[in-house]
Amino acid sequence: MDTSLILAIESSCDETSVALVRDGKTLLSNVVSSQIESHKRFGGVVPEVASRHHVERITYVIDDALSEAGVTMQDVDAIAVTQGPGLVGALLVGISAAKALAFAHNKPLIGVHHIAGHIYANELVEEMEFPLVCLVVSGGHTELVYMPEHGVFEVIGETRDDAAGEAYDKVARTLSLPYPGGPAIDRLAADGKDTYKFPRVRLEAGSFDFSFSGLKSSVINAVHNAEQRGETVIPENLAASFQASVVEVLVEKAIRAVKEKGAKQLLVAGGVAANRGLRTALKEATDREGICLVIPPLDLCGDNAGMIGVAAHHAYVRGKRDTLAMNAVPGLSLEESMTV
Amino acid sequence: MKQLMLDTSTTRLSVALSEHGQIQAEATVMVSKNHAVTLMPMIEQLMNAVKWTPTELERIVVTTGPGSYTGIRIGVTTAKTLAYTLQIPLIGVSALRLMAAAPNTELPVVSLIDARRGNAYIGHYQQNEAVTPDRHASVAAWLKANITGPFVVVGDVEPFRDVLASYDYIEAPAAHSYGRASDLVALGEVTNDIHAFEPEYLRLAEAEAKWLEGQNNG
Numbered sequence: 001m002d003t004s005l006i007l008a009i010e011s012s013c014d015e016t017s018v019a020l021v022r023d024g025k026t027l028l029s030n031v032v033s034s035q036i037e038s039h040k041r042f043g044g045v046v047p048e049v050a051s052r053h054h055v056e057r058i059t060y061v062i063d064d065a066l067s068e069a070g071v072t073m074q075d076v077d078a079i080a081v082t083q084g085p086g087l088v089g090a091l092l093v094g095i096s097a098a099k100a101l102a103f104a105h106n107k108p109l110i111g112v113h114h115i116a117g118h119i120y121a122n123e124l125v126e127e128m129e130f131p132l133v134c135l136v137v138s139g140g141h142t143e144l145v146y147m148p149e150h151g152v153f154e155v156i157g158e159t160r161d162d163a164a165g166e167a168y169d170k171v172a173r174t175l176s177l178p179y180p181g182g183p184a185i186d187r188l189a190a191d192g193k194d195t196y197k198f199p200r201v202r203l204e205a206g207s208f209d210f211s212f213s214g215l216k217s218s219v220i221n222a223v224h225n226a227e228q229r230g231e232t233v234i235p236e237n238l239a240a241s242f243q244a245s246v247v248e249v250l251v252e253k254a255i256r257a258v259k260e261k262g263a264k265q266l267l268v269a270g271g272v273a274a275n276r277g278l279r280t281a282l283k284e285a286t287d288r289e290g291i292c293l294v295i296p297p298l299d300l301c302g303d304n305a306g307m308i309g310v311a312a313h314h315a316y317v318r319g320k321r322d323t324l325a326m327n328a329v330p331g332l333s334l335e336e337s338m339t340v
Numbered sequence: 341m342k343q344l345m346l347d348t349s350t351t352r353l354s355v356a357l358s359e360h361g362q363i364q365a366e367a368t369v370m371v372s373k374n375h376a377v378t379l380m381p382m383i384e385q386l387m388n389a390v391k392w393t394p395t396e397l398e399r400i401v402v403t404t405g406p407g408s409y410t411g412i413r414i415g416v417t418t419a420k421t422l423a424y425t426l427q428i429p430l431i432g433v434s435a436l437r438l439m440a441a442a443p444n445t446e447l448p449v450v451s452l453i454d455a456r457r458g459n460a461y462i463g464h465y466q467q468n469e470a471v472t473p474d475r476h477a478s479v480a481a482w483l484k485a486n487i488t489g490p491f492v493v494v495g496d497v498e499p500f501r502d503v504l505a506s507y508d509y510i511e512a513p514a515a516h517s518y519g520r521a522s523d524l525v526a527l528g529e530v531t532n533d534i535h536a537f538e539p540e541y542l543r544l545a546e547a548e549a550k551w552l553e554g555q556n557n558g
């Protein structure tokens with residue numbers, strides 16, 4: 001029962017991805033078809049356009065993933081698919097395809113929470129040791145998640161306004177940086193200094209929650225004020241100052257959560273886990289504190305079906321099964337996502 | 341030839357099974373709230389009713405739109421994934437053509453799917469053959485440009501009664517005003533590339549239309 005071969009599908013945003021995952025440990029294939037080039041002209045992901053691309057690509061990607069893995073549908077034990085959160089139209093393409101495969105070959109269907117997927121990407125780096133704390137940072141999420149065991153998620157802190165990734169995108173737009181904004185700011189920040197000393201928003205003592213909208217406004221104001229005075233901002237320093245504020249708060253709260261919860265590991269998950277500034281700061285802080293840090297390699301930080309397949313393996317061995325009536329749930333709760 | 345047919349392009353959800361051209365099972369929900377939830381269970385139920393297993397399927401027919409963007413994507417994704425994985429032929433049929441096939445008439449048939457603000461997705465067929473291509477257009481303008489003699493109208497007639505008033509048209513009786521999946525039994529041609537099989541939206545995504553406009557205006 002601990003062995004499995006799972007075909008996983010991820011289509012929650014702008015990547016169409018299919019993976020074949022063995023025993024929740026080995027990626028036999030992890031094909032990602034990115035739409036980023038198409039969405040660049042709009043300066044962000046357009047849901048209707050994303051959904052259309054998913055339909056255009058879905059069976060190509062399934063076919064590539066199967067042939068790259070060298071397996072057939074007969075070898076597969078279960079079909080996993082991202083059920084939410086995400087763009088509903090985009091999710092529905094993956095779900096429709098997953099149901100068709102499950103029905104055609106009489107295989108179990110398993111809906112997976114997108115963020116559970118991001119967290120489980122870490123299993124491909126190092127086996128999880130419980131209890132653990134995971135810092136989730138992506139375009140739509142900034143959360144601290146406590147896991148006492150496999151499949152059990154307790155959100156101990158979350159953003160009260162913008163997600164960290166959202167703040168990155170907005171600041172990038174203010175600086176007229178190309179889409180996607182996050183990596184662009186990260187690159188600029190590497191050449192700048194924290195000269196602006198933007199506020200660090202820590203909220204009330206003891207809270208693990210985050211808030212980035214104030215910081216975002218401070219950055220936008222700094223740019224506007226400079227413009228009004230006829231001065232030019234130094235984009236490198238502005239990016240570095242913004243990033244320093246975000247990273248400092250993320251790292252500080254993550255470390256405190258690990259200590260308070262007696263966690264054996266600190267995991268990092270989500271698209272912003274690819275941010276070099278964050279990776280460096282986390283590495284330094286965890287080294288200093290003697291905490292075991294696990295971060296997925298860059299290619300597993302973004303959306304991919306491999307991570308969905310790993311999470312699905314643990315749902316599969318726990319006996320989670322969904323029916324052919326499964327729906328997309330754009331606001332799916334992480335805490336209940338792996339409950340059988 | 342065991343054939344599965346499905347239409348999810350409007351609020352109607354219709355699934356049918358045929359063998360050697362004979363309808364074996366059919367189910368149609370006129371006001372389906374959520375195709376995503378109901379489509380696969382409905383297919384499964386009908387298959388169970390006639391005791392077919394999925395691997396016995398030999399052909400799939402699906403409407404490709406126009407209509408509800410999400411609806412068509414659910415139908416097309418389901419159909420193309422089934423056809424791909426079962427390695428069986430796939431046929432796409434315009435939803436407007438399916439509707440036009442419902443009334444039994446030798447007159448031209450105009451099929452309408454309301455697209456709001458006086459616009460519709462408009463089909464123009466005669467005995468299952470397209471007279472003019474499917475269009476997304478203003479119904480008033482389209483009728484003026486394309487209609488000379490008497491015709492039968494099917495589909496969303498209600499919103500366009502005023503514009504239709506000055507034409508010589510016959511309204512199909514309710515039961516023959518919307519095609520059912522079983523009407524797909526003899527329509528359409530097999531696609532030669534399942535992977536490249538796509539919906540026919542007849543409209544660009546709004547953001548894409550705006551972007552193109554921007555490009556054209558320099």
Ligand SMILES: [Zn+2]
Nearest residue numbers: 138271302303
């Ligand atoms: Zn993600």
